[in-house]
Amino acid sequence: MVAGNWKMNKSPTEAKLFAGLLASKIGKETVMDIVVFPPAIDIPFVVDVLKDTNIGVGVQNVHPKEKGAFTGETSLLMVKDLSVEYVLVGHSERRHIFGESDEFINEKVKAVLSAGLRPVLCVGETLEEREKGLTKNVLERQIRLGLFGLEKEDVVNTVIAYEPVWAIGTGVVATPEQAEEAMAFIRSLLGELYGMETAENVRILYGGSIKPENFDALIRLKNVDGGLVGGASLKESFIELVEIAKRYV
Numbered sequence: 001m002v003a004g005n006w007k008m009n010k011s012p013t014e015a016k017l018f019a020g021l022l023a024s025k026i027g028k029e030t031v032m033d034i035v036v037f038p039p040a041i042d043i044p045f046v047v048d049v050l051k052d053t054n055i056g057v058g059v060q061n062v063h064p065k066e067k068g069a070f071t072g073e074t075s076l077l078m079v080k081d082l083s084v085e086y087v088l089v090g091h092s093e094r095r096h097i098f099g100e101s102d103e104f105i106n107e108k109v110k111a112v113l114s115a116g117l118r119p120v121l122c123v124g125e126t127l128e129e130r131e132k133g134l135t136k137n138v139l140e141r142q143i144r145l146g147l148f149g150l151e152k153e154d155v156v157n158t159v160i161a162y163e164p165v166w167a168i169g170t171g172v173v174a175t176p177e178q179a180e181e182a183m184a185f186i187r188s189l190l191g192e193l194y195g196m197e198t199a200e201n202v203r204i205l206y207g208g209s210i211k212p213e214n215f216d217a218l219i220r221l222k223n224v225d226g227g228l229v230g231g232a233s234l235k236e237s238f239i240e241l242v243e244i245a246k247r248y249v
């Protein structure tokens with residue numbers, strides 16, 4: 001799976017143009033899941049441009065409640081109406097800039113699954129946590145609490161994205177050893193919680209400063225099932241990343 005998180009970039013006009021480029025270059029790809037996560041306001045336009053392609057559309061954030069007095073928020077009922085398939089939950093920017101707790105993230109994961117969509121649960125340690133040797137503790141807490149109360153059937157519909165906070169938007173990518181160690185740990189934790197068969201069927205993505213120059217060394221790793229790409233998903237490099245991932249399907 002190659003996913004592009006556009007974050008707070010691209011106006012509806014820019015989004016339509018770029019989605020058109022993706023549709024023409026990689027829209028017929030069938031060997032892997034390709035998903036883009038545009039800003040919510042761009043989604044109707046992007047869905048329309050991509051409707052006859054194999055590129056899926058996800059949303060970067062939702063509120064867990066169905067509707068009501070939550071100014072500025074977007075509900076699952078709204079995004080479902082637009083044929084959105086995936087929802088990012090617990091991205092480090094939501095955790096660290098907007099103060100989202102593991103409990104609130106868990107509420108969102110459950111709401112996304114109940115709505116019949118797939119959550120992409122993002123987890124990852126800060127530099128300080130890594131330097132204190134707390135990486136595995138942080139990942140374990142974020143996964144145990146983020147997936148709290150889910151059944152195996154729900155977990156296989158959930159994608160996990162390992163995004164070390166120190167690698168996001170910094171140009172400092174995790175080494176293949178660091179990525180594999182963390183992601184093998186996530187897989188074994190999922191095995192402990194839900195059984196190895198379930199754990200093997202959960203897709204685990206790496207995210208953090210992915211570029212065409214470093215992606216091959218990551219996507220070839222045993223426990224890396226794809227990438228969640230920020231900056232490099234905003235331009236043609238996203239197409240190159242899809243081509244690189246194809247080598248390992």
Ligand SMILES: O=C[C@H](O)COP(=O)(O)O
Nearest residue numbers: 005168169208209230231
């Ligand atoms: O969701 C994507 C990640 O935050 C990675 O962003 P980045 O590729 O710009 O480092």
